Amino acid sequence: QIIRxxxxxxxxxxxxxxxxxxxxxxxxxxxxxxxxxVATTTVSDDVFMTFITSKEDLNCQEEEDPMNKLKGQKxxxxxxxxxxxxTTRCPYKDTLGPMQKELAEQLGxxxxxxxxxxxxxxxxxxxxxxxxGSWGAHLRPHLRAADDNATIRVTNLSEDTRETDLQELxxxxxxxxxxxLAKDKTTGQSKVxxxxxxxxxxxxxxxxxxxxxxFPQGFAFISFHRREDAxxxxxxxxxxxxxxxxxxxxxxx
Amino acid sequence: PILLQGHERSITQIKYNREGDxxxxxxxxxxxxxxxxxxxxxxxxxxxxxxxxxxxxxxWDTRHVLTGSAxxxxxxxxxxxxxxxxxxxxxxxxxxxxxxxxxxxIMFSTDKQMGYQCFVSFFDLRDPSQIENNEPYxxxxxxxxxxxxxxxxxxxxxxxxxxxxxxxxxxxxxxxEQLSNVKEHTKQINDIQTSRDMTxxxxxxxxxxxxxxxxxSLEHLKTFRTERPVNSAALSPIFDHVVLGGGQEAMDVTTxxxxxxxxxxxxxxxxxxxxxxxxxxxFGPINSVAFxxxxxxYSSGGEDGYVRIHYFDPQYFEFEFEA
Numbered sequence: 033q034i035i036r037x038x039x040x041x042x043x044x045x046x047x048x049x050x051x052x053x054x055x056x057x058x059x060x061x062x063x064x065x066x067x068x069x070v071a072t073t074t075v076s077d078d079v080f081m082t083f084i085t086s087k088e089d090l091n092c093q094e095e096e097d098p099m100n101k102l103k104g105q106k107x108x109x110x111x112x113x114x115x116x117x118x119t120t121r122c123p124y125k126d127t128l129g130p131m132q133k134e135l136a137e138q139l140g141x142x143x144x145x146x147x148x149x150x151x152x153x154x155x156x157x158x159x160x161x162x163x164x165g166s167w168g169a170h171l172r173p174h175l176r177a178a179d180d181n182a183t184i185r186v187t188n189l190s191e192d193t194r195e196t197d198l199q200e201l202x203x204x205x206x207x208x209x210x211x212x213l214a215k216d217k218t219t220g221q222s223k224v225x226x227x228x229x230x231x232x233x234x235x236x237x238x239x240x241x242x243x244x245x246x247f248p249q250g251f252a253f254i255s256f257h258r259r260e261d262a263x264x265x266x267x268x269x270x271x272x273x274x275x276x277x278x279x280x281x282x283x284x285x
Numbered sequence: 286p287i288l289l290q291g292h293e294r295s296i297t298q299i300k301y302n303r304e305g306d307x308x309x310x311x312x313x314x315x316x317x318x319x320x321x322x323x324x325x326x327x328x329x330x331x332x333x334x335x336x337x338x339x340x341x342x343x344x345w346d347t348r349h350v351l352t353g354s355a356x357x358x359x360x361x362x363x364x365x366x367x368x369x370x371x372x373x374x375x376x377x378x379x380x381x382x383x384x385x386x387x388x389x390x391i392m393f394s395t396d397k398q399m400g401y402q403c404f405v406s407f408f409d410l411r412d413p414s415q416i417e418n419n420e421p422y423x424x425x426x427x428x429x430x431x432x433x434x435x436x437x438x439x440x441x442x443x444x445x446x447x448x449x450x451x452x453x454x455x456x457x458x459x460x461x462e463q464l465s466n467v468k469e470h471t472k473q474i475n476d477i478q479t480s481r482d483m484t485x486x487x488x489x490x491x492x493x494x495x496x497x498x499x500x501x502s503l504e505h506l507k508t509f510r511t512e513r514p515v516n517s518a519a520l521s522p523i524f525d526h527v528v529l530g531g532g533q534e535a536m537d538v539t540t541x542x543x544x545x546x547x548x549x550x551x552x553x554x555x556x557x558x559x560x561x562x563x564x565x566x567x568f569g570p571i572n573s574v575a576f577x578x579x580x581x582x583y584s585s586g587g588e589d590g591y592v593r594i595h596y597f598d599p600q601y602f603e604f605e606f607e608a
Contacts, residue, residue, distance in 0.1 A: 059330030
């Protein structure tokens with residue numbers, strides 16, 4: 033059902049402007065009816081200006097990240113907990129070692145277990161912090177890169193959303209400490225299962241002959257350095273139309 | 286924003302008339318469109334050109350429209366009826382054109398093409414014989430770098446021309462002599478727009494910057510830096526804001542080409558030279574931007590052939606730049 037709202041405005045204008053409003057249409061519009069012609073004029077969805085609060089952050093981001101990576105690099109790195117010691121000398125090698133393997137398997141299979149997941153992911157996108165995610169952060173709190181109070185969850189992402197898109201979308205609100213984009217284990221794509229013949233997922237399904245389960249759309253966690261930035265990101269992106277879907281943004285409880 | 290789909294090829298220039306109620310748009314197709322800026326309703330088209338139209342201008346009382354095209358002609362139209370009033374044949378494509386502030390004198394520049402030099406021609410409309418016999422009262426040759434953009438200076442005393450090599454020149458409209466010359470840009474100047482009071486103008490260049498100059502002295506005042514060629518720049522009539530519309534680096538195309546609506550108009554603070562906002566929406570590089578004379582909206586025309594009229598939301602008016 034399409035609902036069209038028209039707003040009728042009465043405006044005061046100078047005589048010349050008012051006169052021009054009554055000019056007869058000519059050229060290719062000669063036979064057009066009064067009012068906008070749908071073939072030439074359409075009203076698009078609202079687009080708001082994205083404000084850039086700190087320009088140097090925006091520009092320097094690409095330049096400084098590699099620098100940071102260099103600074104933070106340790107010469108010796110343990111494979112289990114990423115500490116600055118050899119793997120065989122890792123204090124947690126009896127406990128964390130096997131647990132790490134288990135977690136890795138679990139992460140690949142689970143779909144909606146968001147509580148476990150902030151920050152942990154497979155597939156390697158170049159992050160330097162603990163591969164274990166919450167485990168590493170728990171045992172080595174000074175390595176916890178992201179503040180969980182400044183983490184937001186974005187859902188209803190389209191399947192070809194990439195981390196760089198999320199970077200672009202959320203960067204204006206403040207500096208991001210990490211992005212976790214949920215990926216499907218087998219395809220490596222953001223989680224999407226599309227059942228187009230049923231219409232838009234999420235809406236009430238018509239009584240189906242065959243039961244088909246529609247999985248939730250892609251989601252991601254974005255952690256900011258500052259909580260106020262995260263708050264503004266929620267306000268700013270929630271409800272935003274991005275690549276044919278309306279994004280849902282809230283605190284990652 | 287209101288989307289105007291009146292062109293089938295990429296937009297080359299858009300311009301508001303003095304009061305801002307009409308928006309003229311031209312593109313690489315032969316159609317010249319005029320729209321009501323309040324709701325995007327098309328008023329009409331000026332039909333006659335047979336090639337890409339590079340430039341458009343309207344006189345101060347919106348009676349005449351001037352267009353220059355790659356079909357080697359500069360045409361004068363009656364704004365209200367769409368009738369073609371005059372046709373000036375040229376030996377090469379007309380790249381830029383404009384009425385002086387009184388609406389009596391037209392100037393246009395022609396490209397350096399096929400053996401023909403680049404010229405700026407001046408016609409006085411009050412003397413019909415000039416147009417009839419195709420005899421401009423003055424013709425200024427520019428031998429080196431061709432003129433890529435030109436505007437009238439204040440009070441119709443001189444024109445300011447931007448060249449392919451980044452040079453800026455002032456030519457007297459009475460004598461044709463070169464009054465002043467500066468070279469601040471390193472690459473082609475794509476667009477020049479003056480401030481509302483005509484004391485300053487902003488240039489958009491392929492060297493990834495836009496620069497602000499004083500109209501009379503050509504003193505370089507400010508620079509706005511981006512990472513992409515700037516195709517067009519405009520000055521807000523009510524705030525210290527500048528809007529830039531640009532292209533995209535070739536290497537970005539492969540990574541972002543599937544992203545829809547990601548080309549942005551970028552807003553900078555005039556004095557601090559810092560970017561403070563972006564507006565997305567175009568499907569291709571932005572070729573022309575213009576502020577509405579009341580500063581409450583702006584329009585942008587893109588490579589995608591769309592023109593977007595964007596009315597600023599309340600946040601824009603409340604925004605205060607923190608230095």
